[in-house]
Amino acid sequence: MEIMYLMxxxxxxxxxxxxxxxxxxxxxxxxxxxxxxxxxxxxxxxKTIN
Amino acid sequence: xMEQPVHTTLTKTSxxxxxxxxxxxxxxxxxxxxCCQGCKxxxxxxxxxxxxxxxxxxxxxxxxxxxxxxxxxxxxxxxDKLIQFSNQEISKVSFNLPSIHCRSCLYLLENLHKLHxxxxxxxxxxxxxxxxIWFKENEISLGELASLLAKIGYEPLLxxxxxxxxxKKRLSQQTQLFIKLGVAGFCAGNIMLFSFPExxxxxxxxxxxxxxxxxxxxGSVALFYSGSDYFKNIWAHLKxxxxxxxxxxxxxxxxxxxxxxxxxxxxxxxxxxxSVSGLLFFLLVGKWFQQKSFDFLSFERKYTxxxxxxxxxxxxxxxxxxxxxxxxxxxxxxxxxxxIIPADAILMKGKSNMDYSFVTGESEWVPIQSGxxxxxxxxxxxxxxxxxxxxxxxxSHLTQLWEQQAFKDPSLKMxxxxxxxxQVGIYFTIGLIxxxxxxxxxxxxxxxxxxxxxxxxxxxxxCPCALAISYPFALxxxxxxxxxxxxxVKDIQALERMGQVDTLVFDKTGTLTLAKSEAPKSHLNRxxxxxxxxxxxxxxxxxxxxxxxxxxxxxxSLGPRNLVKLSEFKEIPGKGLEAKWGKIILKLxxxxxxxxxxxxxxxxxxxxxxxxxxxxxxxLGYWDFPWENREGVEFMLRKLQHHYDVYLVSGDKSNHAxxxxxxxxxxxxxxxxxxxxxxxxxxxxxxxxxxxVMMVGDGLNDAGALQQAHVGIAVSDDHLHFTPASDAxxxxxxxxxxxxxxxxxKKAITLIKMSFLVSLVYNxxxxxxxxxxxxSPLVAAILMPVNSISMLIIATWGMNIYGKQIKNKLxxxxxxxxxxxxxxxxxxxxxxxxxxxxxxVFF
Numbered sequence: 001m002e003i004m005y006l007m008x009x010x011x012x013x014x015x016x017x018x019x020x021x022x023x024x025x026x027x028x029x030x031x032x033x034x035x036x037x038x039x040x041x042x043x044x045x046x047k048t049i050n
Numbered sequence: 051x052m053e054q055p056v057h058t059t060l061t062k063t064s065x066x067x068x069x070x071x072x073x074x075x076x077x078x079x080x081x082x083x084x085c086c087q088g089c090k091x092x093x094x095x096x097x098x099x100x101x102x103x104x105x106x107x108x109x110x111x112x113x114x115x116x117x118x119x120x121x122x123x124x125x126x127x128x129x130d131k132l133i134q135f136s137n138q139e140i141s142k143v144s145f146n147l148p149s150i151h152c153r154s155c156l157y158l159l160e161n162l163h164k165l166h167x168x169x170x171x172x173x174x175x176x177x178x179x180x181x182x183i184w185f186k187e188n189e190i191s192l193g194e195l196a197s198l199l200a201k202i203g204y205e206p207l208l209x210x211x212x213x214x215x216x217x218k219k220r221l222s223q224q225t226q227l228f229i230k231l232g233v234a235g236f237c238a239g240n241i242m243l244f245s246f247p248e249x250x251x252x253x254x255x256x257x258x259x260x261x262x263x264x265x266x267x268x269g270s271v272a273l274f275y276s277g278s279d280y281f282k283n284i285w286a287h288l289k290x291x292x293x294x295x296x297x298x299x300x301x302x303x304x305x306x307x308x309x310x311x312x313x314x315x316x317x318x319x320x321x322x323x324x325s326v327s328g329l330l331f332f333l334l335v336g337k338w339f340q341q342k343s344f345d346f347l348s349f350e351r352k353y354t355x356x357x358x359x360x361x362x363x364x365x366x367x368x369x370x371x372x373x374x375x376x377x378x379x380x381x382x383x384x385x386x387x388x389x390i391i392p393a394d395a396i397l398m399k400g401k402s403n404m405d406y407s408f409v410t411g412e413s414e415w416v417p418i419q420s421g422x423x424x425x426x427x428x429x430x431x432x433x434x435x436x437x438x439x440x441x442x443x444x445x446s447h448l449t450q451l452w453e454q455q456a457f458k459d460p461s462l463k464m465x466x467x468x469x470x471x472x473q474v475g476i477y478f479t480i481g482l483i484x485x486x487x488x489x490x491x492x493x494x495x496x497x498x499x500x501x502x503x504x505x506x507x508x509x510x511x512x513c514p515c516a517l518a519i520s521y522p523f524a525l526x527x528x529x530x531x532x533x534x535x536x537x538x539v540k541d542i543q544a545l546e547r548m549g550q551v552d553t554l555v556f557d558k559t560g561t562l563t564l565a566k567s568e569a570p571k572s573h574l575n576r577x578x579x580x581x582x583x584x585x586x587x588x589x590x591x592x593x594x595x596x597x598x599x600x601x602x603x604x605x606x607s608l609g610p611r612n613l614v615k616l617s618e619f620k621e622i623p624g625k626g627l628e629a630k631w632g633k634i635i636l637k638l639x640x641x642x643x644x645x646x647x648x649x650x651x652x653x654x655x656x657x658x659x660x661x662x663x664x665x666x667x668x669x670l671g672y673w674d675f676p677w678e679n680r681e682g683v684e685f686m687l688r689k690l691q692h693h694y695d696v697y698l699v700s701g702d703k704s705n706h707a708x709x710x711x712x713x714x715x716x717x718x719x720x721x722x723x724x725x726x727x728x729x730x731x732x733x734x735x736x737x738x739x740x741x742x743v744m745m746v747g748d749g750l751n752d753a754g755a756l757q758q759a760h761v762g763i764a765v766s767d768d769h770l771h772f773t774p775a776s777d778a779x780x781x782x783x784x785x786x787x788x789x790x791x792x793x794x795x796k797k798a799i800t801l802i803k804m805s806f807l808v809s810l811v812y813n814x815x816x817x818x819x820x821x822x823x824x825x826s827p828l829v830a831a832i833l834m835p836v837n838s839i840s841m842l843i844i845a846t847w848g849m850n851i852y853g854k855q856i857k858n859k860l861x862x863x864x865x866x867x868x869x870x871x872x873x874x875x876x877x878x879x880x881x882x883x884x885x886x887x888x889x890x891v892f893f
Contacts, residue, residue: 004257012240012264019236026228036156036176043103043157 516809682786
């Protein structure tokens with residue numbers, strides 16, 4: 001059953017990894033603006049009107 | 051690339067750049083048609099810099115540019131406030147651009163670096179209408195940058211508030227909450243996972259202890275990190291000796307937590323860590339959900355936002371710009387057409403037509419001669435004037451309103467207001483503690499080993515989380531739904547207050563009535579020829595008086611007009627216009643101005659303004675330009691009268707409201723010629739009688755009343771950005787739906803009460819286990835999340851049904867339903883910006 005301890009430790013480590021990733025992306029401002037990036041992707045460069 | 055056909059059809063009737071219909075002239079350029087030189091220039095500028103894609107993202111996306119000069123921003127006083135970051139090379143600034151409305155705006159504003167080499171990068175936040183720009187200050191100054199934005203149609207909105215510290219603080223609070231929510235979710239999920247052996251009854255000593263310790267760590271993180279705001283809140287309330295709904299919740303959570311710590315450390319059980327952390331998670335979800343905010347609106351405007359940021363001082367004959375705060379008594383200021391008077395002053399040079407509608411609500415302009423006193427907040431119309439400041443900004447007539455209690459202490463409103471959840475919280479806490487002590491007393495008598503267990507279970511299971519969850523969810527959904535109908539409510543508390551209202555007070559001008567855009571009623575003695583219409587057009591086009599503007603627009607609507615050269619043009623303020631065409635005298639104005647005896651007919655239905663006309667020696671009679679009630683107002687008032695006490699207060703004279711008399715027939719329900727202070731006092735009197743008053747108003751003159759009232763709703767037509775401080779902002783065209791909105795808020799409260807009853811059923815089940823002293827952690831772990839989730843579902847589902855009900859009701863009205871809210875909002879702002887900066891546009 002010793003393997004259980006290792007597995008619990010690893011699973012907890014993974015979960016903490018995701019938690020850290022979550023905190024990092026909230027802090028870095030990825031949540032601040034959810035509208036503009038979706039619109040930005042639709043714009044492409046074209047040279048003139050006609 | 052071929053132009054899309056939709057453009058060619060539209061260019062026939064409207065400007066290629068801004069999409070506005072042509073008014074005076076059409077400018078042809080590269081086979082495109084433009085309404086003004088400004089629009090053409092923007093087109094040319096964009097085309098030269100290969101930004102033509104701007105026109106393909108949306109139909110006629112542009113905005114007529116403004117020529118405002120922003121050089122004053124280069125002064126250190128402003129620069130230091132605005133620049134967020136600066137090193138030797140690069141500076142960063144962030145502007146609020148209210149005219150952003152579509153994808154084309156995004157395209158253009160993020161390609162600013164193509165327009166000027168000094169701009170490195172620009173990034174737009176569409177929801178907040180904020181543009182961050184990184185630029186080299188030695189190549190383009192801050193003032194030039196702002197002017198460039200104005201030149202392409204996106205004039206930055208600069209006010210005292212744009213310094214942005216408040217906004218940043220709120221943003222970081224939101225981020226904090228989001229992280230806390232994430233951590234709580236993480237802890238709750240993992241604790242449940244580690245509790246599985248316990249749920250399944252697996253007995254393994256060593257693992258069980260390990261899981262117990264892990265749960266202890268995770269649970270402590272959840273409680274002391276994620277739940278830290280609750281501790282702070284309750285501490286603050288305890289200092290005020292007040293009980294809130296959060297108290298029994300935290301009591302349950304703390305008891306559950308302490309019990310779990312004891313059980314885990316003494317190896318006697320698994321404790322309630324799963325229930326405790328799960329509950330915290332749901333509470334935080336609710337808290338996060340109620341934070342819906344309308345970043346593009348401001349509910350906290352102070353009087354300073356009405357004033358220009360800079361004033362023009364004259365020091366020894368030389369003009370100098372200075373910040374508003376530097377006004378001192380005795381200063382000489384120069385005020386241009388359409389500028390706001392920043393302080394009480396004496397008119398020294400020139401003549402003015404003062405528009406005090408912001409301050410008094412009186413819609414007519416006041417002619418002022420030099421030597422007369424003028425008050426802060428008035429909008430000057432006419433040639434450039436010079437004034438001498440008589441009072442400090444802080445002591446002005448206008449700012450006195452802000453010295454009132456309601457403004458000084460915003461918490462006043464909170465104090466006088468009974469929050470349903472907190473009210474229940476008191477009884478709940480008392481009831482809970484009573485029950486716990488009775489049960490404890492019983493078990494001490496019967497079986498002393500069980501009393502601790504039962505008290506702990508009671509306190510854990512009976513936690514009123516239902517209210518703490520259904521309250522933010524139901525009201526949060528309510529705020530979201532109402533925003534779809536153009537009622538933007540500040541927060542969920544304001545929505546709850548809306549549901550408690552029993553008395554409504556309306557302002558008149560701008561709220562219930564609007565200048566009617568239809569053709570005036572003719573009371574002319576004979577038919578008027580086309581040539582005579584040209585004469586009237588040429589005369590009225592020279593004046594900025596509202597009636598002249600309307601006559602001008604009316605003559606244009608009758609057909610194409612030619613400008614005729616007139617001589618000896620005179621405008622007599624408050625009376626009328628006079629000019630000569632050859633030898634023929636033209637007069638336009640009031641009856642007394644033309645020397646005509648005129649008695650108002652008795653059968654006036656709507657309040658109207660008459661414009662008399664004289665061509666040559668012969669008076670021709672007059673046109674009635676009616677002020678009319680907003681669409682649907684009569685219907686709305688009739689509906690409201692069934693359920694509410696309805697009052698009218700107005701700064702106008704009583705004869706301007708004849709058409710509304712039927713709806714306020716009761717004695718004392720109409721009040722005229724009120725100053726802003728009297729309006730506020732009127733609300734206070736009603737409140738003293740125990741009424742819950744809702745004030746519906748617009749301009750600055752209602753600001754006091756809006757603040758004093760239980761709920762203040764600011765009605766706004768096109769200038770969404772110039773509403774006074776209020777609890778909610780309502781689009782003018784949605785005013786007639788007010789009865790539905792009020793009903794909706796009442797239903798929301800009922801829904802909360804219903805869901806509270808449902809949660810009591812869950813509590814009863816839980817308590818029946820708890821009083822017997824055998825509430826197993828498993829039952830608690832199932833019952834509590836199920837309770838929370840069912841509250842969430844009831845709130846969401848119920849509010850969506852109510853929301854759809856109004857939606858269907860409103861569809862049956864003729865009013866067109868608005869799907870592309872943002873676009874329309876943008877167009878409105880576009881128009882409003884034009885009306886605010888209606889100084890002629892030149893490049």
